[in-house]
Amino acid sequence: MNLTGLDIALAVGEIEGGLVEAADRYRKPRRRTLRRIAVAAAAAAAVIAAALLIPALIRGDRYSLYYVKPEVLGDYPIDLSGWSDISKFSDKLRRRTGETKRNEESLPEGKKMTVDLLGEKIEVTSYTYNSYYDQYYVKNADRSGGTLYPGSFRVSAKTGAVEEFHRNIKMFPEMAAGMNCDIITPEEASETAKRVIEEILGEKGKRLAAGEPVLDYFPDERDIKGWGQVYTVFFHNETVDGWQLGGSGHVYVGGKGDIIGFGVTALSLRVEPDELPSDFSDEKIMGIIKNSMKDPGAEYVIEQKHVIKELVRLYARCYFIPVTDGVRGNGYSLYIPLD
Amino acid sequence: MQDSEIVGLFNDRDERAISEAKSKYGGYCLSVAGNILGDPCDAEECLNDALLAAWNSIPPGSPGNLRTYLGKIARRLAISRLRERTAIKRVPPEAIVALEELGEISCKDSDADGGAGLSELLSAFLRAQREDDRNIFIRRYWYFDPVSEISARYGFTKSKVTVSLKRTRDRLRDYLRKEGVEI
Numbered sequence: 370m371n372l373t374g375l376d377i378a379l380a381v382g383e384i385e386g387g388l389v390e391a392a393d394r395y396r397k398p399r400r401r402t403l404r405r406i407a408v409a410a411a412a413a414a415a416v417i418a419a420a421l422l423i424p425a426l427i428r429g430d431r432y433s434l435y436y437v438k439p440e441v442l443g444d445y446p447i448d449l450s451g452w453s454d455i456s457k458f459s460d461k462l463r464r465r466t467g468e469t470k471r472n473e474e475s476l477p478e479g480k481k482m483t484v485d486l487l488g489e490k491i492e493v494t495s496y497t498y499n500s501y502y503d504q505y506y507v508k509n510a511d512r513s514g515g516t517l518y519p520g521s522f523r524v525s526a527k528t529g530a531v532e533e534f535h536r537n538i539k540m541f542p543e544m545a546a547g548m549n550c551d552i553i554t555p556e557e558a559s560e561t562a563k564r565v566i567e568e569i570l571g572e573k574g575k576r577l578a579a580g581e582p583v584l585d586y587f588p589d590e591r592d593i594k595g596w597g598q599v600y601t602v603f604f605h606n607e608t609v610d611g612w613q614l615g616g617s618g619h620v621y622v623g624g625k626g627d628i629i630g631f632g633v634t635a636l637s638l639r640v641e642p643d644e645l646p647s648d649f650s651d652e653k654i655m656g657i658i659k660n661s662m663k664d665p666g667a668e669y670v671i672e673q674k675h676v677i678k679e680l681v682r683l684y685a686r687c688y689f690i691p692v693t694d695g696v697r698g699n700g701y702s703l704y705i706p707l708d
Numbered sequence: 709m710q711d712s713e714i715v716g717l718f719n720d721r722d723e724r725a726i727s728e729a730k731s732k733y734g735g736y737c738l739s740v741a742g743n744i745l746g747d748p749c750d751a752e753e754c755l756n757d758a759l760l761a762a763w764n765s766i767p768p769g770s771p772g773n774l775r776t777y778l779g780k781i782a783r784r785l786a787i788s789r790l791r792e793r794t795a796i797k798r799v800p801p802e803a804i805v806a807l808e809e810l811g812e813i814s815c816k817d818s819d820a821d822g823g824a825g826l827s828e829l830l831s832a833f834l835r836a837q838r839e840d841d842r843n844i845f846i847r848r849y850w851y852f853d854p855v856s857e858i859s860a861r862y863g864f865t866k867s868k869v870t871v872s873l874k875r876t877r878d879r880l881r882d883y884l885r886k887e888g889v890e891i
Contacts, residue, residue, distance in 0.1 A: 374807030381846075384827055392851075
């Protein structure tokens with residue numbers, strides 16, 4: 370039988386554990402020095418960026434958010450080489466906010482959804498939307514059936530049909546008719562989110578001042594109805610001299626159509642210097658995304674209240690992210706006007 | 709919690725073993741599976757399956773290094789899932805590239821034990837390689853790290869990493885041929 374790359378990859382997976390551990394531990398000593406230099410350079414760049422940006426903010430230049438519809442991003446191939454950055458980013462964020470457990474995908478404490486699957490009630494504690502697959506990813510923390518771990522299933526955002534399910538969920542595609550998730554479409558969520566974002570940040574409303582409380586916008590006593598991706602962030606990466614898609618976010622929209630939570634997507638989009646646009650027109654931005662988009666569905670959802678607060682501070686005060694944060698620490702953000 | 713204590717929980721059939729293992733090594737397994745699958749939801753499911761597999765295999769299994777043990781399971785499950793994804797064209801490009809590189813070796817399986825013999829040969833081959841080359845190979849084909857990440861991790865240029873991988877694959881092909889594997 371001819372072995373394919375997959376077969377050989379499987380065989381590689383069974384090599385001695387000691388070799389794998391050694392590769393994991395191994396570091397080139399000189400890299401530490403390089404890292405120190407890089408950190409120092411990044412810090413210097415951050416100070417320069419702050420000096421450049423803050424006067425512009427004082428002048429009242431418009432820095433806003435760019436709204437990218439999920440369906441626009443949905444058709445492009447994925448490359449999650451930046452995946453490992455997601456956990457690094459979130460780990461750092463958690464450390465800074467005192468959060469230690471990996472429960473970012475839980476709904477706010479005490480909140481649960483019940484999914485009715487042909488009479489079988491399943492309590493759902495979390496769901497996210499994956500714009501690449503155009504599916505809702507629904508997690509179930511119920512240990513019914515003697516299983517030891519949460520199960521999950523996926524629902525088409527277009528049809529509401531269950532398209533995939535993880536094995537400990539007792540359900541079949543024809544059970545989709547029994548779904549009672551009360552999920553709104555991404556478009557509905559996005560439109561609502563956009564409106565509220567405009568109220569918070571746009572010209573119709575006021576821009577939050579530093580330190581101004583924002584959690585009034587995120588009461589956690591309402592039912593979550595859905596969420597949509599609302600903005601995408603680019604920042605300049607000094608190290609590679611390229612523009613990087615540093616993160617995108619989505620909001621959770623409550624039953625009354627208002628935002629009740631933020632999620633963040635940490636992506637890593639590298640753009641070669643010769644692709645750097647001289648202006649950020651819609652066409653050029655979408656061209657970059659189409660050419661280089663990493664997985665737009667790589668959600669890393671953070672819903673704890675104090676983390677939300679932190680994120681809102683980071684994103685609502687976007688211009689402070691890279692220069693004071695240290696999480697990114699390697700450039701500055703450019704927020705693109707809402708379309 | 710120490711690995712030995714977590715393994716003890718598995719042995720005692722205490723379900724806390726799952727949560728402790730997930731808390732300590734969940735991120736690692738997610739990273740391993742995520743590199744291969746390119747999708748956090750898939751990776752999460754692989755992690756869940758890996759934990760269940762660990763529950764079913766310990767005892768009698770008694771891993772000396774729980775991290776690698778779980779990582780291996782997650783990796784195997786992720787590749788299995790990747791095979792399914794290939795059929796429906798949901799494969800991240802990075803994984804495709806790595807698999808195509810491995811596919812260059814394109815040997816024939818003469819073993820009846822499903823490739824266990826090939827793994828032993830691979831281990832022996834890797835042990836004989838220079839440390840840098842060996843680690844680069846493992847980061848690329850065990851962890852499916854992109855070349856850029858390997859170069860950043862080890863402080864090498866991308867071209868050094870690429871050349872090292874190419875030469876190691878060539879040496880591996882020669883080695884397998886010498887060991888009687890039909891190429």
